[in-house]
Amino acid sequence: MRRPALLSLIALPLAGCMTAERPAGYAPPSEVAWAWASFDAATIRSSGAGGLADRAAGRRITADDPIRVASVSKIVTALTVLRLAEQGRLDLDRDVSAWLGWSLRNPAFPDRPITLRMLLSHTGSVRDNGENYVVRLGKTIRPQAENAGSFDPDHAPGSFFRYSNLNFGLVGTVIERATGERFDRVARTQVLEPLELDACFNWATCSDAAAPKAVVLYDEDGSAILDDLGGKRPACPVFVEPGTSCTLERYEQGTNGALFSPQGGLRISATGLTVIGRMLLNEGRHGGRAFLSPASVRTMTSPAWTYNGSNGVTDDGLYCSYGIAIQLIPAPNAACRDDLFGSGRRAFGHAGEAYRVRSGLWLDPVRKTGIAFVAANNGKDPPAGRSAFKAIEEWLAAKLR
Template identity: 45%
Template sequence: MAGAACSTGQPAAPAAPATAPAAAERLEQSFKAVLSDPRHGMSSFSVLAIRGGKVSYEGQFGMRHIDSGNPSLSRAATPATMYRIASISKLVTTMGVMRLVEQGKLHLDEDVGTYIGFSLRNPAFPNTKITLRMLLSHTSSLRDEAGYSWGANVALRDVFHRGGALWATHTVPGAHFAYSNLNWGVVGTLMEAASGERFDRLMRRLVLQPLGLRGGYNVAEFSSADWSDTATLYRKRVGEGAWNPGGPWVAQVDDTSAPAPVVAGLDRYVVGTNGTLFSPTGGLRISAADLGKIMLMFMDQGRHAGAAFLQPASVEAMFSRQWTYDAGNRNGDTHGGLFAAWGLGTQHFEHQAGAKSSLVEGGGFAASGHLGEAYGLLSVFALDFANRNGMVVLIGGTMHDPASTPGQYSALSRQEELLLTPLYENAVLPSQ
């Protein structure tokens, strides 16, 4: 389904400055070409741009569900289509954290053991506390190598006590950046412990409902309409086998031809013991339009629909730099230059031309936000506070392994670059 400037459906904002017809046409042609490109093609994608604090473009392309046996049952991506947004979920989870901080139920610099009911320490530094601030900025020294998600019958207390040094790097907590999904499993656990609520329902109450957002972290509680509006994520590969770009699209997660999956053993789960169940790290399903609402809330210093959702100080804390890479001291793993600076649940992107974390060709877009990649999905959420500009890109699956199609100007995949730069040039920069 082709996109359009300020398309109908569920708008992310009131009437927006329209993208000029010529620019909108360039975008349409560029995006249609990318969708079917034999080297960089995708199953579907949904994009949104904000210029000057208002949505300037929204478009959806491709199919949110593909039935190769009966194409008439395939369904196009629409403005209502929700994607499992992978690690952008961390940013949204952090919004819930900051609401609990504002309520005095959590404190950024408190020892996390205060909340989760057991001592969590790096074995190499047993006298150094690990704090919520460290978890949110990936400086806690926790790592993923031994896993970061467990079932309802597992308690994190037991996981950490069994794992010993497998769960931590040999760096003092607070001093070194190492991107870790496990951080957010601990975050979800302490959110449950501090509130007494199951993570998925807590996030619905704290974040989704107040902002009027559809979706959530638990598809088993979706309505049939919301499940139908959820994009199936695809790869052109079976299991862990080789990619086959000429073969069929293979569903990886959220296959909406079947009923929504349920979490096994949830009826016996003890709240506050294992926050990984609903993946605070990557399990949120949400549309590009609703991510646009979140972006506008941040631009308005925490206000939504005329009311305070987050305090300005909370927005400032999330987007202020907590860690910046220092090449001389090698104070973090940059993943090939992709990570240069970090806030609380937010990444800072460099804007100079040639910087590996730059989002657009030629640089110029000084932005903060988050990236995501999982189960075939690639995602970008990036906003420029100074100019009140932003972009959202959600890709439902790629024909080729993104690792085999690296970006030409950044550490992103080429697929992401082919959407971000045209979107920026035609819908974020002054319209021509």
């Protein structure tokens, strides 16, 4: 019998899950700008926000303001792949070298192919080596992908989990090679436009109306780190190699899919994230129409890897079960600290962290509800929570009743 699309993770036992309550009395510091929206399969149920999206303008943040949501972006990249796979243009289990035009291999395991499924589930033996996943305009991704330091020499592709942003730069490159279009444009036509979202990777394809609502990201000294746009989309939406002009028309598609940050560069609001969440709760349907097949939703939200005590790096218990760009929490292992809700409540989705932002999109497959949240300006070391998540993430997740 076919299992319901979103119930694959709820049969896991709860043994070993932490059930401590969220730290009492926590509230976000005044400098943090935060927003959230809870939803069910049909609609947004409630929302809230606090703090300033733009300190210079005195503009307060709302749940409708776009922000760089960091690794939550990986969900949209994976949806792009799955849509292309349903069209027969990509295959999760084919050697990605077939699209790249060059051989992607872990030099310690030269006979083991690496697939899209492995890259999307962080099991392909690729690893981040510094910021090797930030490949600027004027460079190509191939040298980074052929560097021995970008691979785990001890574990073969498909055997071990290690979270890596470089995976998604490679996925973006495969997407470009398969379509002949820039990654950000493919994500727009395959995912963002069909879901009727005014969202974009690195601002390049957002509307002119979105930029004035951007959430500015600040460092601890009050200086702007990113997205201080002054009401306009940036003239150059990508990182550029010194000495290279920002002339995107000259960019050769398929040489650097990392350019538009498929691992973390999505600008979208909390309410925008609820649209993606509702589509997943509805087994791939949006607005009464099929966006993604139930089978693809099952593939995305079923565990491709689960920690057994020795088969992966969990980052202090944060990553213990993973699908296709989807975290499944909490995992049934006493070494894991991924109980975001503090009660053993099952959920799937993804966390995000970069440029002092903490974000999340989490869905409860039993109650058919979910929550999307963002919080900017958290500083380099925000207060810890009772779990591997930070206190701000636990506080926002608790808005899901």
